[in-house]
Amino acid sequence: MGTAQLTAVPEPKYWHLRTVLLRAIDSEFATGEVIPNERELSARFGVARATLRQALDQLELEGRLVRRRGIGTLVAAPRVGVPVSRREEGWPGGSEQSWQTVDCSIAPATEQLAAALNVPVGETVYTVRRVRLNQGQPVATESLHVPDSALAQLPEIRLSGTAGEAADQGRAVLRRLERLTVEGESRAVELGVAEAEQAALLQRPPGTPVLVVTSQYASGGRLAALAVATYRADTCRLTFGETGLVEVTPVPSAVRTAS
Amino acid sequence: MGTAQLTAVPEPKYWHLRTVLLRAIDSEFATGEVIPNERELSARFGVARATLRQALDQLELEGRLVRRRGIGTLVAAPRVGVPVSRREEGWPGGSEQSWQTVDCSIAPATEQLAAALNVPVGETVYTVRRVRLNQGQPVATESLHVPDSALAQLPEIRLSGTAGEAADQGRAVLRRLERLTVEGESRAVELGVAEAEQAALLQRPPGTPVLVVTSQYASGGRLAALAVATYRADTCRLTFGETGLVEVTPVPSAVRTAS
DNA sequence: GAGTGGTCTAGACCACACT
DNA sequence: GTGTGGTCTAGACCACTCG
Numbered sequence: 001m002g003t004a005q006l007t008a009v010p011e012p013k014y015w016h017l018r019t020v021l022l023r024a025i026d027s028e029f030a031t032g033e034v035i036p037n038e039r040e041l042s043a044r045f046g047v048a049r050a051t052l053r054q055a056l057d058q059l060e061l062e063g064r065l066v067r068r069r070g071i072g073t074l075v076a077a078p079r080v081g082v083p084v085s086r087r088e089e090g091w092p093g094g095s096e097q098s099w100q101t102v103d104c105s106i107a108p109a110t111e112q113l114a115a116a117l118n119v120p121v122g123e124t125v126y127t128v129r130r131v132r133l134n135q136g137q138p139v140a141t142e143s144l145h146v147p148d149s150a151l152a153q154l155p156e157i158r159l160s161g162t163a164g165e166a167a168d169q170g171r172a173v174l175r176r177l178e179r180l181t182v183e184g185e186s187r188a189v190e191l192g193v194a195e196a197e198q199a200a201l202l203q204r205p206p207g208t209p210v211l212v213v214t215s216q217y218a219s220g221g222r223l224a225a226l227a228v229a230t231y232r233a234d235t236c237r238l239t240f241g242e243t244g245l246v247e248v249t250p251v252p253s254a255v256r257t258a259s
Numbered sequence: 260m261g262t263a264q265l266t267a268v269p270e271p272k273y274w275h276l277r278t279v280l281l282r283a284i285d286s287e288f289a290t291g292e293v294i295p296n297e298r299e300l301s302a303r304f305g306v307a308r309a310t311l312r313q314a315l316d317q318l319e320l321e322g323r324l325v326r327r328r329g330i331g332t333l334v335a336a337p338r339v340g341v342p343v344s345r346r347e348e349g350w351p352g353g354s355e356q357s358w359q360t361v362d363c364s365i366a367p368a369t370e371q372l373a374a375a376l377n378v379p380v381g382e383t384v385y386t387v388r389r390v391r392l393n394q395g396q397p398v399a400t401e402s403l404h405v406p407d408s409a410l411a412q413l414p415e416i417r418l419s420g421t422a423g424e425a426a427d428q429g430r431a432v433l434r435r436l437e438r439l440t441v442e443g444e445s446r447a448v449e450l451g452v453a454e455a456e457q458a459a460l461l462q463r464p465p466g467t468p469v470l471v472v473t474s475q476y477a478s479g480g481r482l483a484a485l486a487v488a489t490y491r492a493d494t495c496r497l498t499f500g501e502t503g504l505v506e507v508t509p510v511p512s513a514v515r516t517a518s
Numbered sequence: 519g520a521g522t523g524g525t526c527t528a529g530a531c532c533a534c535a536c537t
Numbered sequence: 538g539t540g541t542g543g544t545c546t547a548g549a550c551c552a553c554t555c556g
Contacts, residue, residue: 010532012544015465037522048546050309053523058466062452069523070554079449085499186500189448190338191468191492193321205524207317208275209468210448233450240344240499241445269551271525296541307527312542328542329535464543 013047017055020045025064025075034072035065061209063234080134082231084213085187085240099142102129102201104170109147117147118223124148128170131201132229139236141201142229144174150224151176177225184218191239198230209233272306276314279304284323284334293331294324320468322493339393341490343472344446344499358401360430361388361460368406376406377482383407385432390460391488398495400460401488403433409483410435436484443477448497456488468492 021035029035034139036044042052056073059065066076105127114121125147151173192212199206210230217225231238280294288294295303301311315332318324325335364386373380384406391399410432451471458465469489474483490497 011465012542018466039522048548050547051545054544055522058452061468067523069552070521070552072522078272081447165431186498188340188496188498189470190320190496191320191450191470193317206270209320210469211448211450219407237447237449239445239447273525298541307529309528311528313525315542326542327535328533329540333540 001025014054014058016052017045017047017052018058021055021059022064025059029075031075031077033075035075037072052140062172066234068096076234078239079235081239082132082134082139082236083239083241084229084231097138098134099130099132101170101174102141104128104173112147117145117226119147119149126151126173128173130170136236138202138232140229140231141198145226145228146173146177146224150180150219150222173187173253180217180219182217182219182224183221186216187240188214190214191233192230194230202230202232204232211236211238273310273313273317276304276306276311280314280318283321284318288334290334290336293333294330311329319493325493330418331355336491338494338496340425340498341391341393341398341495342498342500343488343490357393358389358391360433361390361400363387363432376404376485378406378408385410387432391490396494397461399488400457401486404485404487405436405483407513409439409478409481438491439476439478439483441476441478441483442480445475446499447473449473450492451489453489461489463491463493470495470497474499 021041025035034191035041038049038056042049045052056065056067062068063079065073065077067073103200106124107127108122109117109119109125111121113125114123117125119125125145128144128146130144131138132142139252190212192210194202194204194208194210196206198210199208201210202210211233213227213229213231215229216223217227217228280300284294294300297308297315298309301308304311315326319326322338323335325331326332365383366386367381368376368378368384370380372384373382376384378384384404387403387405389401389403390397391401404460449471451469453461453463453465453467453469455465457469458467461467461469470492472486472488472490474486474488475482476486
């Protein structure tokens with residue numbers, strides 16, 4: 001008991017390591033720089049590689065590190081702010097260049113989907129899949145579900161190009177949606193992980209943490225469309241700026257006052 | 260090459276395990292039920308315990324499982340929808356019972372905080388810390404930063420009770436804020452991890468994933484307050500319902516059409 | 519081929535909750 | 538005390554990127 005009261009609260013090694021590494025990457029490394037490899041770091045700190053990796057896992061979840069197989073571990077760039085609230089961004093017709101239609105499928109509503117769209121089971125539902133790009137990199141995927149009955153009052157659109165192509169069909173659905181007057185929209189955000197399909201579109205391995213944004217669009221007193229978008233949690237900060245009155249501050253994630 | 264094309268894409272074991280376990284908890288277990296312990300599951304599936312734990316980690320991140328030391332691993336309840344957009348919820352004065360003031364500190368703005376609030380370094384800033392409760396359980400913590408200059412035009416409030424108490428002081432600041440007319444607010448959501456202080460308030464271990472909500476409130480053409488709230492990512496689904504026209508659907512997280 | 523991160527193993531001990 | 542999840546170890550091999 002001679003050395004008592006040292007680290008009276010035995011904080012886990014990996015958590016302490018995270019703190020040490022966080023300070024290091026904040027002060028000694030620049031964005032995009034590679035930090036020493038895992039075997040060297042684990043040796044330097046006198047821990048097993050698995051323990052060191054636990055610390056790196058945390059920092060990666062926080063978006064501070066990026067690990068690339070065969071390359072190394074890099075200091076991540078600050079997260080990019082991605083607007084999701086304004087209709088111009090989330091709804092077809094706005095800054096179109098940020099969304100890119102992948103394909104479209106037509107199928108009768110499953111029980112689950114029918115309940116979410118508030119339509120009878122078996123009703124025809126269009127599903128448009130899109131990818132959102134930011135500076136050339138995919139940051140989100142989206143599945144936009146539109147029941148056929150919501151499009152019924154809208155004029156049909158015939159495409160000039162090769163009809164029948166999946167992506168073209170998706171674009172046709174989007175064009176018709178543009179003519180819809182949206183009276184209300186509500187959104188929900190939660191944490192999820194990307195399954196194989198979405199992970200591939202995001203160019204990330206399965207299990208990648210994502211922010212799942214569920215958007216409901218109301219028109220004519222009913223639910224006209226349901227969008228489920230998954231944003232890369234490591235690189236994205238979702239912004240809901242109703243009014244652009246105040247510029248978005250960088251990231252005061254750990255704002256502390258000396259109390 | 261006799262057994263070729265079997266599992267041509269060698270999916271990691273832990274990912275496959277996750278899929279199997281997910282199906283199991285969806286079909287064979289009820290909310291709150293404990294699933295077999297890790298040592299038994301790892302034996303049953305013929306994998307090391309660390310590999311099994313990797314699968315459980317994923318499911319816990321998705322909010323499907325809750326692990327309690329000394330107890331076991333339980334099937335988690337569906338995430339609760341937590342409104343964060345409407346002023347009545349996030350701004351003082353609304354449904355007061357959901358937020359509980361912890362304490363308040365007064366300090367000159369640090370460089371970082373000054374930049375975020377757009378005030379000169381050293382200006383007096385009130386910081387009110389609150390905890391948001393949902394059905395008795397803490398779901399979020401918040402630090403609300405208010406520069407003194409934003410309160411200058413508001414009448415002072417003298418408390419009837421024991422003045423000087425930290426929580427009372429916080430409530431006094433909140434009461435004054437209620438009288439402020441807010442013209443604009445913008446929000447950002449990103450993924451983070453809870454540090455020691457916040458983790459304790461949320462009754463979770465450090466490193467717990469959280470959804471960090473940064474809110475800016477504008478008044479009189481300037482930034483009047485900055486709130487940084489951390490919501491438990493495992494139990495919360497943040498809802499941004501501008502208009503309550505459409506009820507929020509359960510969770511169509513993996514809505515798929517047979518394509 | 520050399521170096522990197524990703525996966526997996528088979529153990530060990532600890533902290534905690536119940537009985 | 539017994540059983541649970543939490544941490545940690547010291548290895549091994551694989552998949553990928555590069556020169």
